[in-house]
Amino acid sequence: MMRLRLALSGILAAVAGIAAGHLVAGFIAPASSPVLAIGSTVIDLTPTPVKEWAVATFGTNDKLILQGSVLVVTLVLAGAAGLLARRHLPAAVGFIVLLTGLAGVAALLRPAARPLDALPALAAMAAGVTTLVWLARRAGTAGTAATAATAGTRGTAGTAPDGLPAKAVAGDELTAGPHGSAGSDVTGRLARSGTGRRGFIGGALGVTVLAGLAAVGGQLRAGAQSAKKVVLPQAADPAKPLPKGLESSVPGISPLRTPTDTFYRVDTNLVVPQVDVDTWSLEVDGMVEKPFTMTFAELAAMPLIERDITMTCVSNEVGGGYIGAARWLGVRLTDVLDRAGTTGRPDQVLSTAVDGFTISTPLGVVRDGRDAMIAIGMNGAQLSDTHGFPARLITPGLYGFVGATKWLTRLTLTTYAAQQSYWTKRQWATDAPIKTSARIDTPVPLSTIKAGTTAIGGVAWAQHRGVGGVEVRIDDGDWQEAKLGPDVGIDYWRQWYLPWDARPGLHRISVRATDLSGQAQLTKRATPFPSGSSGIQEVVVTVA
Numbered sequence: 001m002m003r004l005r006l007a008l009s010g011i012l013a014a015v016a017g018i019a020a021g022h023l024v025a026g027f028i029a030p031a032s033s034p035v036l037a038i039g040s041t042v043i044d045l046t047p048t049p050v051k052e053w054a055v056a057t058f059g060t061n062d063k064l065i066l067q068g069s070v071l072v073v074t075l076v077l078a079g080a081a082g083l084l085a086r087r088h089l090p091a092a093v094g095f096i097v098l099l100t101g102l103a104g105v106a107a108l109l110r111p112a113a114r115p116l117d118a119l120p121a122l123a124a125m126a127a128g129v130t131t132l133v134w135l136a137r138r139a140g141t142a143g144t145a146a147t148a149a150t151a152g153t154r155g156t157a158g159t160a161p162d163g164l165p166a167k168a169v170a171g172d173e174l175t176a177g178p179h180g181s182a183g184s185d186v187t188g189r190l191a192r193s194g195t196g197r198r199g200f201i202g203g204a205l206g207v208t209v210l211a212g213l214a215a216v217g218g219q220l221r222a223g224a225q226s227a228k229k230v231v232l233p234q235a236a237d238p239a240k241p242l243p244k245g246l247e248s249s250v251p252g253i254s255p256l257r258t259p260t261d262t263f264y265r266v267d268t269n270l271v272v273p274q275v276d277v278d279t280w281s282l283e284v285d286g287m288v289e290k291p292f293t294m295t296f297a298e299l300a301a302m303p304l305i306e307r308d309i310t311m312t313c314v315s316n317e318v319g320g321g322y323i324g325a326a327r328w329l330g331v332r333l334t335d336v337l338d339r340a341g342t343t344g345r346p347d348q349v350l351s352t353a354v355d356g357f358t359i360s361t362p363l364g365v366v367r368d369g370r371d372a373m374i375a376i377g378m379n380g381a382q383l384s385d386t387h388g389f390p391a392r393l394i395t396p397g398l399y400g401f402v403g404a405t406k407w408l409t410r411l412t413l414t415t416y417a418a419q420q421s422y423w424t425k426r427q428w429a430t431d432a433p434i435k436t437s438a439r440i441d442t443p444v445p446l447s448t449i450k451a452g453t454t455a456i457g458g459v460a461w462a463q464h465r466g467v468g469g470v471e472v473r474i475d476d477g478d479w480q481e482a483k484l485g486p487d488v489g490i491d492y493w494r495q496w497y498l499p500w501d502a503r504p505g506l507h508r509i510s511v512r513a514t515d516l517s518g519q520a521q522l523t524k525r526a527t528p529f530p531s532g533s534s535g536i537q538e539v540v541v542t543v544a
C-alpha cells in the first residue's frame, strides 16, 4: 500500500511540476514548457532513419505520439523516484531535481532560447519537489504529518508528538526503512488510524486539481497570444483569377485550391511560434555588401507579387497528403537580396526562422527567374500562425524543406561549404526539386463503389516543369490518357479524371504523370529520404 502511495507521490510530483512549468511557460515562452522542451530536443536528436520511420508510421500524429512518450517516460521515472523516497527521501528529491533540471537545460539549449526560458523548468522543480515531499510524508507518515499539522495549529509549530521537529521525524522515518522499525511503525500507525489514507488521498486529489488548473491556465494563456491582424496591400503583379476546378464535376477530387485550414502542415515545432509582428524584423546578412534589417511594414511596402504555387513536402509518400496548392502574396526574394548586394561567391541562401530552425536554398535556383518569394499572404489572408506568420519563403519547384522557411527572420548569403542547415546536417539532399508525380483521389483506396459509370480522378504535379499529361491504367489494361483540368501554370498542380465504366469485381487502378518536356515520372520506388519519394501509385477498389 505504502509503495503504491509513494509511487503515486512521485507521479503526482511530476504532474504538478509539468503543470506548473506549463503555466509559467504560457506567460514566458510556450515552447519552454518542460515536456515540450524535452520533446523538441528529442526531435532534433532523433537520427534521420528513426524520424522517417516515425513520420511513415504515425503521419501527422507523430508529434502527439512523441509528446505522449516523453510524458509517459517522465511519469514512470517519477514513479520510481517516489519509491525511492521510502528509503531515501533526499535521493528521490534529487531525482526530481535532475529530471526538471534536464528540462531546463533542454529549454536553454534550444537554438533561439533566452535565459528566461529556464524559468518554467525551475517552477517545475519547485512544484515537483514540494509535492513529492508533501505527498511522500502523507503516504508514509501521514499519521505523524497529520498530527504535526494539528500540532501546528495548536501553536507548537514544527513539533511532532515525540518532541522532534516534524521535518526530522518525517525524514527519519522515510529513510529509516532498512535500518530500523520506523517504517513499519509508521505503516502500523497508519493502518490503525485510517486517517492517513484519507489524508493521502485528499492530498493527491488536491494536487491533481491544482495541476489540472495550472495546465489549463498555461494552455489558455499560450493560446491567447494569437496573431495580430495586419493590413496586406494589393499585389502590384496580381495572379489571374483562378479558373473553375473539376471539383464541381468530379466528386471526391481535390479542390483546385487547397483551403488554408486543410493545407498540410509540416515543421519541427511542438508549439507553433507566435510572432509579434510589431517587433518582428527580417535581417539580410552574410556575403552581402550592405547588410540590413527591415520591419514588416517595410517589407509589405515593397512591390508585391501574387502567385499560385503548389507546395510539396519531401516526406510525402506516393499517393500521400503532404501537398497543397495555394495563392501566395509576397515580395520577390531577389528584390530583397538585390538591396543587399553580393560580395564573393555565395551559392546558398540560408534562411533562419524565429526559433533558430534553418533551411538552405540554392542561390542559383533563387536567381533563375522563378517566383521565389517572401510570402506574407496565403489564399487572400495574412499567413496563419501554423503556416509561418508573419512571413515565410516559398520557392516554386523545390520541396518545402529546401525553400519554404516559415516564421522567417533572417536571410544569409553563404556557401554550402561554409554553412549547413537543419535538414542538410541530417543528410537530406541539398538541392531537392519536386519529383513529378500523380495521386488518385477518387475512388478511395480499398473502398467499395457501385458498378456503372463513375470517374477516376486526382491531381498531378511537376512543379516548375508543368504537367504535360496523365495516364491511367485499370488492371493490366492499356495506359489511357486522362482528361486534364484547368491549367494554372507550371508551378501549380493539375487536376485530372478518367470516366470509367466500372464492372463488378476487384480492380487495380494505377496513374502516372509526364511533365511538359515529355519526361515521365520515375516508376522506380524510392523512399522520401533523401530527395523525395518516387514510384507509381496503385489503388485497389471493389466494385459491387
Ligand SMILES: Nc1nc2c(c(=O)[nH]1)N[C@H]1C(S)=C(S)[C@@H](COP(=O)(O)O)O[C@H]1N2
Binding pocket: 263, 264, 265, 266, 267, 268, 269, 311, 312, 313, 314, 353, 354, 357, 386, 387, 388, 399, 400, 401, 404, 405, 406, 407
Ligand atoms: N521554420 C520552419 N519552416 C519550415 C519547416 C520547419 O520545420 N520550420 N518545415 C519545412 C517543410 S519540411 C515543409 S514541407 C514546409 C511546410 O509548410 P506548411 O506547413 O505551411 O505546409 O515548411 C517548411 N518550412
Ligand SMILES: [Mo]
Binding pocket: 266, 312, 313, 314, 315, 399, 400, 401
Ligand atoms: Mo517537408
